[in-house]
Amino acid sequence: MKLYDLELSGNCYKVRLFCALAGIPVTLHPVDFMGGEHKTAPFLAMNPLGELPILQDGDVLLRDSQAILVYLATQYGGEAWCPKDPAHLAEVIAWLSTAANNIQHGPADARLIELFGYPLDKASTVAQSDFILPVFEAQLSRHDWLVLNRPTIADIANFPYIALAHQGGISLAAYPAIRQWMTRIQALPNFIGMPAID
Ligand SMILES: N[C@@H](CCC(=O)N[C@@H](CS)C(=O)NCC(=O)O)C(=O)O
Incomplete structure (x- = not known):
């Protein structure tokens, strides 16, 4: 592969x-x-x-x-990382969609501007981040993981650009539940990082 x-x-x-x-x-x-x-x-x-x-x-x-x-x-991966039952599968897909839309157009695009000079609207990326990060904070204040009681691809899809938010000048200081969730992901067996994510 x-x-x-x-x-x-x-x-x-x-x-x-x-x-x-x-x-x-x-x-x-x-x-x-x-x-x-x-x-x-x-x-x-x-x-x-x-x-x-x-x-x-x-x-x-x-x-x-x-x-x-x-x-x-x-x-x-069997069902370990992606549930098959329709309701939970749809929940996972909703968070995948959030990764591709809100997280991409928030913290990920902010990083593209700051790190790579992409000609995007910084104010819009900040507004999108201010909109979506409290949604994550609320969800992760109530649950350890985004869907079900275990890590799924919903967590993996959203983790990178939230963990890289600081490179776009987006602070996670106001989001303790998000920071704890990132620590839980980084503690998973066989976790690997990338530049700017330890
Ligand atoms: N929705 C796509 C987005 C992929 C994407 O935007 N990839 C970037 C690299 S992170 C890219 O190749 N951009 C092309 C370009 O900027 O020319 C995905 O999740 O894979």
Whole structure:
């Protein structure tokens, strides 16, 4: 199994992290992102959106970190990381959607501005963070994990860009339950970090 990867990408990291936690062997294929390799014809043939990560597992070729987590968890993880019953599965998907929307357009985009100079609207990323982080804080004040009473791909999908929020100038000081949840994730067996996440 091959992951087309970028070390500094939180979206790639969530796949690397999940593979480590679930014990799924994966070969990393680092992509020359700054050189625009992900926008070349062979890459656009794999992902017309021109984005990383991309996962190749035999004949299966997948884009989007959330979709990749669903595939890996259901193909290789049984029900441990992704419940099958419809109500809980839908809850997981709601949090995956939150990762791709609110967290992406909040702390993740704030980091893109501060770290990589992307021409995005900083005020909008701060407003989005101010909206969504209290939602996480409320949920995690009542529960150790986002869904069910155990870690699932819902936690893994949201963790990276919340843990990297400081790089976008978004403080987690007002969110003690989020910080405790991050500590719980970092204590999971076989946890791996990335630059700026120990
Ligand atoms: N929803 C996608 C977003 C992927 C994404 O935006 N990836 C970034 C790297 S973190 C990328 O490749 N961006 C392309 C670019 O900025 O040109 C996912 O979760 O995988």
